[in-house]
Amino acid sequence: MTLLSVENLKKYYYSGVFNKKEIRAVDGVDLEIKSGRTLGLVGGSGCGKTTVARTILRLVKPTDGSIVFDGRDITKLKGRQMKNLGREMQIIFQNPETSLNPRMKMYDAILEPLRIHKLCSADEENEKIHRLIEIVNLNKELLFRYPHELSGGQLQRVVIARILSLNPKFIVADEATSMLDPLVQAQILNLMKDLQEKLGISYLFISHDMDVVEWMSDEIAVMDKGKIVDWK
Ligand SMILES: Nc1ncnc2c1ncn2[C@@H]1O[C@H](COP(=O)(O)OP(=O)(O)OP(=O)(O)O)[C@@H](O)[C@H]1O
Numbered sequence: 001m002t003l004l005s006v007e008n009l010k011k012y013y014y015s016g017v018f019n020k021k022e023i024r025a026v027d028g029v030d031l032e033i034k035s036g037r038t039l040g041l042v043g044g045s046g047c048g049k050t051t052v053a054r055t056i057l058r059l060v061k062p063t064d065g066s067i068v069f070d071g072r073d074i075t076k077l078k079g080r081q082m083k084n085l086g087r088e089m090q091i092i093f094q095n096p097e098t099s100l101n102p103r104m105k106m107y108d109a110i111l112e113p114l115r116i117h118k119l120c121s122a123d124e125e126n127e128k129i130h131r132l133i134e135i136v137n138l139n140k141e142l143l144f145r146y147p148h149e150l151s152g153g154q155l156q157r158v159v160i161a162r163i164l165s166l167n168p169k170f171i172v173a174d175e176a177t178s179m180l181d182p183l184v185q186a187q188i189l190n191l192m193k194d195l196q197e198k199l200g201i202s203y204l205f206i207s208h209d210m211d212v213v214e215w216m217s218d219e220i221a222v223m224d225k226g227k228i229v230d231w232k
């Protein structure tokens, strides 16, 4: 079953005096991701990978094209509908620190999305958090520490636990493991595969590392200058 279908997606930016300079960051992209599957997205720096992801997640507004997610056209959603969509689609960035508040202990960081969306009562929180750290295999001793006291791999596990609290169907990983050393990187990639198997999550997996993309993906789209130029 198709979870995400993108047609003729475009995102143009304008810069310079009088906004006359046009940057075609994404210029007519079509792609499809099935439930429980991974689409890899590769291509040189600046070819538009992150912009594709940000546009699909509606973090930026598309210039043109359509995005259908789980049977709904999400191209023009607004306000409250966007907030609900934000539960189903999530993103993991390269640097976990950008997703975590340096003054918040891991316990609160993991529960924050549930609290924001009011999805869990105070007495359910403890049980919920223990289930989440078990899924991502995070030591409970780390729950009362701050981000600077954790390693890169541990932080990425916290970020994943946070995301999973909302039961997403679709996760974008944008160079999510590129900063980690190879052993830790392999552990996080294995965790992502495990989660896919157990929870049926679909991924858009963006990376410069072709070996990693090949290992993670069912299909691979190759981008160049805002367009998809090849499929593997
Ligand atoms: N907010 C913005 N305003 C203007 N131009 C932008 C903006 N965001 C991205 N761009 C431009 O759009 C193009 C695509 O950028 P994007 O970040 O999507 O590439 P990328 O494939 O993710 O690159 P990398 O592999 O380095 O992460 C680049 O030319 C970039 O400079």
Ligand SMILES: [Mg+2]
Binding pocket: 049, 050, 051, 174
């Ligand atoms: Mg990028």
